[in-house]
Amino acid sequence: MTVPDLGIRPDAVKRPDDPLGPKLFRAAIFVAILVPAIWSATGLQIDWPSLNPFRWVTDWEITLQWSWPYLILVAIVGLTVYWLSKRLTWSAAAAAAVLVMPWLNIWNEDFFFFDIWNIVHRLAPPDLSAEAVQRALPKVMESIFIAWVGTMIGAFFSFPLAFLAAKNMTPPWVNTGIRQVLNAIRAVPELLVAMLLIPITGLGAWTGTMALGLHSIGTLGKLSSEVVEGIDGGPVEAVGAVGGGQVARIRFAVIPQVLPTIVAYWLYRFEINIRASAVLGVVGAGGIGAELVAQLKFRDFARAGTVLFLTVGAVLIVDTISARLRRRIISGEPEPSPLTNFLGRTWWQRGLALLGIGIVAGIVVFLLRQLQVDLSIL
Amino acid sequence: MIEFQNADVTYPGGFKALSNVSLTIEQGELVVIVGLSGAGKSTLLRAINGFVPITAGSVRVNGTEVRGAHEATLRELRSGIGMIFQTFNLVHRTTVLNNVLMGRLAKVPRWRSMLGLWPAADKEIAIQSLERVEIVEKTYIRASNLSGGQQQRVGIARALAQQPQVLLADEPVASLDPVTSHTVMRDLRRINRDLGITTIINLHFLDLARSYGKRLIGLRDGELVYDGDIADVDDETFRGIYGRALTPDDLKEGAEL
Incomplete structure (x- = not known):
């Protein structure tokens, strides 16, 4: 039997250039992690209102004639029906049905959802006056910063713990112990941690940060260790075969396999922590929660609406960016630009x-x- | 030079994978090991770099005793023995170059390798290894984007980057199609001939062994049943290795692939 000639000539292929893209991407990640971290760490002590450009505004008048939460409801119903049926007539009919409901006197006090509707109605339109925004926005920023620094603390400490807690990395007496510690940390809710920390760190942002950080160590450690347990053993064997020890196995076979997934979990935890940090303010651990509770206590629903409006907006923006980044990190391939996604591909x-x-x-x-x-x- | 002297391997479960194997492989030889699944081919290969500890007898690689060797000695030994796997064992989420540089691990200072700051000379060796297996154009591509045959050639490049004296190939073509199998086998033979690296290949197929091998080692139930020139293989030796006579079907080209 003869060897088939596959027509490959040695040295016929030119060496490719080292591409710049991945290097820039790595540098960007480095900057994206370090700069906000330092900024957040200092920002938590900055007098935010003094940096707030909205304080220049003295008076805003946004008066909306129609009850726009109701129009939003109409739009949501219409879009949902369109999403389910892909038929314009059906969705238009559904939207019209919701639109005529007030005239049919369905939204009266006997209606099951009346109370919910009533509160939502009172929260909107939110008070978007300069003073209200000026008051709420720095607190929303503080919440985001608390979440970011808390996530970083969690990521920093959970990363080594994840390898110690993984069953395929350490002997049973090590990983069982570490895993139980992580379970114990995870079992205590952030709110409780914050309340326990208030006597030590006092009222304020650092209490919330520490509480989120501590809780994140537990959750991230557990999630990351399960990622480590799910690795392909082949590359680990390969590193052993080139003469690497345990540290080299982790550095060259385990970390490259798990890092994208673990970083994606960090970002996911950041998204969760933003929502959690909004609640932490309720016990006085910094962030937007205190503001929300205060406005609700004074029955100032329009101001509470401002707080909710800004919080939801911030969460939506951060979640969108973070989810996109996660997909990018997991796949390792660039995605179509947001502009292409946004503008769409058909004329309509x-x-x-x-x-x-x-x-x-x-x-x-x-x-x-x-x-x-x-x-x-x- | 690799010497087995009455080597036994008994797994913890009590299964005897190798019994009383004695053989000598000279530097620069190309040896093909054949046998049924479970005959002990992988065990024999892994006994050479100490992945499978032998339970009796002795294995010496270039004069170093593998049996009972310390971790540091084993690592030193393994850094001079390249290994190629059936499932390629690449890290999919990193570039081809990073996978090949892994082969330089034992040769560069630890702090440099840990930080990923590979010296230019070692990068050059890695790229040259890729050139030798004709896949240099994929240097900066993620390993997951390569086909099976390309991944196996990256695996070979990783072993070459070690600048080894011995190359162990554990079923290198079992996951590949016939044409790619020939490319990979041709690469292995060329490496053996050009660089004088002792090459030991596990194969399922006598057909490929005939095309590329010189010396054949037949294993059956952990025992050495044939050790000799591949040209001398006849029906009798075939029956000894595979437990039945050679039929015309077995010799049909591609039938075994």
Whole structure:
């Protein structure tokens, strides 16, 4: 039997250039982690209102004629029906049905959802006056910072613990002990940790940060150790075969396999921590929660609406960015740019996107007018 | 030079995978080991780099006794023995270059390798290894984006980057299609011939062994049943290795692949 000639000539192929992209991406990750960390660590002590550009605004008047939570409800129903049926007629009919409900007198006090509706109705429209935003926004920022630094503390300590807690890395007497410690940390809710820490660190942002960090060590340690347990043993054997010891096995065979998933878990934990940090303020551990409770106590529903509006907005933005980053890290491949995703690929999607951009531009102009910026230079 | 002297391997469960194996492999030889699944081929191979500890007798590699060797001695030994796996054993989530650089692990200072700051000379060796297996154009691509045959060639490049005296290939073509199998086998033979690296290959198929091997070792139930020139293999030796006579079907090209 003869060897088939596959037509490959040695040295016929030119060496490829070292691509710049991955290096830049790694540098970007480094900057993205370090800079906000330092910024957050210092930012937690900065007098935020003094840095707040919204304090220049003296008066905003946004009066909306229609009850817009109700219109949002109509839109949600319409879009949901469209998503389920993919038929415009059905979704238009559903939206119309919800729209005529007030005239049919369905939304009266006997209605099951009346109380919920009542509160939502009172929260909206939120008070978007300069003073209210100025008050709530720094607190929302503080919540995000608490979540970020807390996640970093959790990530830093959980990473080595994850390897110690993994059954395929350490002897049973080590990993069982570490795992039980992680379980114990995880079992205590953040709120309780914060309340326990208040006598030590006092009321304020650092208490919330420590509480989230401690809780994150437990959850991230557990999740990461399960990622480590799920690795492919082949590369570990390969590192052994080139003469590597246990440390080299972890560095060259285990970490490259698990790091993308673990970093994705960190980001996921950050998303959870933002929501958790919004609650921490209730016990006085910093963040937006205290503000929300205070406004609700004074029955100032419009101001509570401001707090909710800003919190939900911030969570949506951070979640979107973080989810995108996670997908990118897991797949290791660049995704289509957000602009392409946003503008869409068919003419009606683009038309819709442009309409949206137009509306946003209109709002910006409206705000600029409200801020009394001289538009004659345009 | 690799010497087995009355080597036994008994697994903790009591299964005897190798019994009383004695053989000598000279530097620069190309040896093919054949046998049924479970005959002890992988055990024999893994006894050479100490992955499987032998329970009796002795195994010497270039004069170093493998049996009962300390961890540091074993690591030193393994750094000079390249190994190629059936399932390639690459780290999928990193680049081909990083996978090959792993082969330089034992040769660079520990702090440099741990931080990923590989010296330029070692990078050069890694890229040259990739050139030797004709896959240099994939240097900066993630290993998960390669086909099976390409992954196996990266595996070979990783072993070559060790600049080893011995190359152990454990069923290197069992997961590959016939054409790719020939490419990989040809690469292994070329490496053996050009670089004078002792190459020991486990194979399922007598057909491939005939095309590429010189010396054949037949194992059956952990015992050495044939050790000699591959050209001298006849029906009798075949029956000895596989437990039945050679039929015309077995010799049909591609039938065993």
